[in-house]
Amino acid sequence: TVKEQANIVKHRLFQIPYINIAANYISETQYKIDVIHYNLNFNLFPKEKLLIGDVTVTGILKDKNVTELHLNLYDNMKVENLTLNGKENPFTQNDTRLSIPLSETRPDTFIIEIAYSGKPKKIGLSSFVFGELNGKSVIYNLSEPTFASTWFPCNDIPSDKALMDISITNDSIYTSASNGILVSEATEGGRKTYHWKTDYPISTYLISVYSSIYTKFTDEYVSPLSKDSMTLEYYVFPEHLDNAKIDFADHPKMLSFFAETFGEYPFIKEKYGVAEFLWQLGAMEHQTLTGIGSNFVGGKKFFNDIFVHELSHQWWGNAVGLKSWKDIWLNEGFATYSEALYAEHRAGAEALQSSMLSKRSDNFLGKLYDPGADMFSSTVYDKGAWVLHMLRWEVGDSSFFKILREYFEKYKYSSASTSDFQHVCESISGKDLRHFFTQWVFEGDDQIKMNVEWKIESRTNEKTIIKMELNQIQDRYKVFDFPVEFQFLDKKGNYENAIFRVDSRSKTIQHELKLEPVIIIADPSDWLLADINVIHK
Numbered sequence: 001t002v003k004e005q006a007n008i009v010k011h012r013l014f015q016i017p018y019i020n021i022a023a024n025y026i027s028e029t030q031y032k033i034d035v036i037h038y039n040l041n042f043n044l045f046p047k048e049k050l051l052i053g054d055v056t057v058t059g060i061l062k063d064k065n066v067t068e069l070h071l072n073l074y075d076n077m078k079v080e081n082l083t084l085n086g087k088e089n090p091f092t093q094n095d096t097r098l099s100i101p102l103s104e105t106r107p108d109t110f111i112i113e114i115a116y117s118g119k120p121k122k123i124g125l126s127s128f129v130f131g132e133l134n135g136k137s138v139i140y141n142l143s144e145p146t147f148a149s150t151w152f153p154c155n156d157i158p159s160d161k162a163l164m165d166i167s168i169t170n171d172s173i174y175t176s177a178s179n180g181i182l183v184s185e186a187t188e189g190g191r192k193t194y195h196w197k198t199d200y201p202i203s204t205y206l207i208s209v210y211s212s213i214y215t216k217f218t219d220e221y222v223s224p225l226s227k228d229s230m231t232l233e234y235y236v237f238p239e240h241l242d243n244a245k246i247d248f249a250d251h252p253k254m255l256s257f258f259a260e261t262f263g264e265y266p267f268i269k270e271k272y273g274v275a276e277f278l279w280q281l282g283a284m285e286h287q288t289l290t291g292i293g294s295n296f297v298g299g300k301k302f303f304n305d306i307f308v309h310e311l312s313h314q315w316w317g318n319a320v321g322l323k324s325w326k327d328i329w330l331n332e333g334f335a336t337y338s339e340a341l342y343a344e345h346r347a348g349a350e351a352l353q354s355s356m357l358s359k360r361s362d363n364f365l366g367k368l369y370d371p372g373a374d375m376f377s378s379t380v381y382d383k384g385a386w387v388l389h390m391l392r393w394e395v396g397d398s399s400f401f402k403i404l405r406e407y408f409e410k411y412k413y414s415s416a417s418t419s420d421f422q423h424v425c426e427s428i429s430g431k432d433l434r435h436f437f438t439q440w441v442f443e444g445d446d447q448i449k450m451n452v453e454w455k456i457e458s459r460t461n462e463k464t465i466i467k468m469e470l471n472q473i474q475d476r477y478k479v480f481d482f483p484v485e486f487q488f489l490d491k492k493g494n495y496e497n498a499i500f501r502v503d504s505r506s507k508t509i510q511h512e513l514k515l516e517p518v519i520i521i522a523d524p525s526d527w528l529l530a531d532i533n534v535i536h537k
Contacts, residue, residue, distance in 0.1 A: 018373035019124060021146050021325060025096055026157055027070045032063040033110075035155045040166040042152075043191075044176075044211055046137035049130040052117040053077070055152050059110055059162075069100040069110065072149035072156040077118035079153075085111050098153055112153075120151040127151070128209075131278045133237065133294065137174065139211040140277035140291060142284045145325050145375065148204040158322045159415035161201035168209055169193040176211040177235050179287045180270045198287065200267055201413050203321050208286035210275040215241050219248070221255045221272065225264050233273035233289070236297065240276065243299030248274060250304060254311050257345050258338070261401065263408045266319035272311070282306060285313030285335075305339045312338030315408055321415040326370035329441070330421060333368070333384015340385060353526050359385050362531065368441045369418055383447075386529040387440045393527035394436060394483065395429040403428045418442070435481050446477035448530035450502075454520055455537040457510065464516045470507045479505050484532070487524040488517040497524070 039056040057071065073079070075093040082091045084100060085107065092099045100112065120128035126142035128151040141151060149156050165183075168176035172192040180198030187193075219232040232251055236244040255272065259265050265272065267288050277284075277291040283306050284291040290310040296303045316334035336359060344352035359382040366372075366379050368387060374380070392400040407416070407424045422437050438444065450472050457465040466488070472480060481503045489495045494515050522532035 017125075019145060019375055020373045022096070025072065025146055027097065029066055029068065029070045030072075030155050030157060030160075032061070032066050033059050033069065033155060033160075034062055035059040035160055035162040038152075038154065038162055038164045038166075038207075040152055040164065040207070042166070042168050042209065044130075044139055044168065044170045044209075046130055046139060046171070046174075049119050050117065051077075051120055051128070051151060053115070053152055055114050055116075057110075057112045057114070057153065057155075059112075059155070061106060061108055061110060064106055066106070067102055069102060069112070071098045071100070071112070071153045072096050072146075073098040073114075073116070073153040074118075074121055074150050076121060077116050077151070077153075079114055079116045081113075081115040083113045096149055114153050116153070123147060123150065125281075125284075126279050129278065133212075133278060134239075136213050137211075138278050139170070139174075139209060140275075140279070141207075141209050142277075142279050142291065143205045143207070144284065145205055145328075148207060151209075152207075154204040156204050158203045158205060158325065161203050161321060161413070161415070163199060164202055164207060165195065165197045166207070166209075167193050167195045168211055170211045173213060174211050175214040175216065175235065176209070177214070177233075177273070177275050177289060178208050178210070179206070179289055198270060200270065200287070200319075202287050202318075206285070206287040206318055208275075208284075208289055208291065210235060210277060210289070210291065212276075213238065214275070217241065217245065219252060221252045221265070223264060223268065224256045224260055228268060230265070230268050231271055233271050235273065235275040235289075237276050237294060240294065240297045243297050244274075244276075246299045247297055247301055247303070248307070250301075251307065251311065254308055254342060257342060258312060258315060261341065261345075261404070262315045263405055263412070266314060266408075266412050272314065274307070274310075283310045285310045285317060287314070287318045308339050308342045309335045312342075315412075319412040320408055321411075323415045323417040323420070325375060327416070327418050328371065328375045329368045329380050329384035329387070330416065330418060332376075332381045333388060336381045336385035337388040340389070349525070356386065356389055356526055360529070364447060364529075365445065367443065367445045383529070390440065390482070390528060391425065391433075391436065394433070395425065395431060399429040439477060439480055444477040444480070446474045448472065448480050448482065448528060448532070449474040450522075450530065450532045452520070452522060452532060452534045453537050454534065456516070459516060462514070464513045466511055466513060466517065466520075468509045468511070468520075470502055470509065472502070472505050479503075482528060482530075484523055484528060484530075485525065487521040488513055488515065489519045489521070490515040491518050 037058040041054040043052040124147040127147035128141045131138040166178045176194040178196040180196050183195040183197050214235040215238045221230045273289045276294045280293040280295050312335045317331035340355035343355040364379040364383040454468040457467045485499045487497050
């Protein structure tokens with residue numbers, strides 16, 4: 001079926017290679033600076049696959065004892081000139097580090113201007129690509145997690161957000177799009193420059209360049225909260241225009257749902273948009289302008305989940321950023337659960353259940369927090385979604401959606417850690433969730449496997465007493481603590497439901513029912529990441 005085809009492709013998206021972040025990629029010194037603005041100027045030459053850059057980095061020195069500034073820049077991008085606060089300054093380039101010694105008089109604010117050029121390396125998921133489609137140039141980037149420095153000098157720490165201006169110059173036949181709002185266009189000598197600007201803080205990995213022969217079309221989002229309007233901008237290959245108009249049509253509805261559920265779209269004074277690129281494993285949630293692989297623009301709405309996922313990242317990942325890559329589940333688990341929430345919104349509880357079952361695995365490997373090189377695994381995406389689903393079951397709908405809104409409001413335009421999220425959860429719900437986060441996020445690398453044996457202990461005309469023996473049998477994490485619902489059905493199809501807390505490896509429960517059960521169903525609404533086998537003794 002169409003849905004099965006879409007699910008097959010969607011799950012292919014997670015077959016992404018391991019990404020190793022070198023232990024020395026970020027120096028201790030880099031945590032002692034705070035970049036407040038990037039002014040990025042790029043001259044692109046498609047035939048030569050050459051980038052000539054002029055970048056100004058403005059920042060604050062948080063520690064006066066720092067004697068040398070460090071930025072990230074791959075050393076094949078050769079620095080030709082560097083000034084510090086208007087004066088030429090020595091520097092060294094080594095591997096991925098640009099080192100800039102400071103004089104004894106160290107001002108609080110630094111302005112570093114760097115002129116450089118080179119052919120960016122294509123590493124990681126894509127980093128920076130001079131590509132081609134049907135004989136035409138397609139230039140784009142995908143910097144996540146730590147490959148922004150393959151094409152511009154930066155403090156490549158996700159929590160060091162800054163404001164940004166970006167000017168992209170290419171041959172005049174090409175349209176160049178980026179984050180934020182378009183300030184100006186200027187053509188000179190067969191070359192065209194697009195100047196984009198964002199007044200919302202942005203992480204380095206979310207900065208984008210798309211430059212190709214694009215057809216642009218627009219739509220409009222009207223906020224259900226404020227009634228403010230915002231333009232939706234779409235940049236697509238001309239041959240895909242008709243398909244894109246079909247595939248992208250639901251974005252206003254998606255935006256409205258997320259605004260009502262999480263809080264207002266966080267970049268409403270700028271835009272939301274989608275641009276086609278040539279990364280064919282999926283999409284990338286660049287701030288205000290998502291990149292979508294051209295093979296996902298088919299005109300049949302096969303891949304709505306992908307558009308939902310990427311849009312939700314504008315809340316989870318972009319507005320609320322990461323304190324470190326160890327917390328990446330806060331991006332990907334949240335965006336994956338947003339797919340399920342949108343399905344529930346569109347088609348009800350059964351659609352939520354169906355969406356979550358499509359994300360279930362019998363054996364998610366590895367821990368959710370700090371997944372190391374496996375940061376784009378189904379554990380991070382799908383188990384991350386399941387943890388949120390189980391959190392919702394643990395605290396109840398009212399608290400759960402308050403948690404999401406409070407977490408967004410507290411950390412938007414900033415960055416959060418898993419512990420920050422846990423504190424919001426505990427504050428709103430009034431529950432001690434240490435055990436929940438320990439078993440599902442920080443330490444547990446397993447899921448619930450449980451056998452339930454039951455029998456009728458006694459029976460009268462008015463009531464039945466049943467006895468259930470519950471035994472957790474999973475290998476890697478011995479004891480999960482969780483609430484589980486059981487549904488008791490009699491031979492006429494009548495049923496009673498009851499919820500019990502399981503907090504030990506083995507547990508015996510006696511329970512009184514008005515009916516005489518013939519079948520017991522564990523977790524009938526699929527709230528748990530669990531394989532529960534029920535046996536009538």
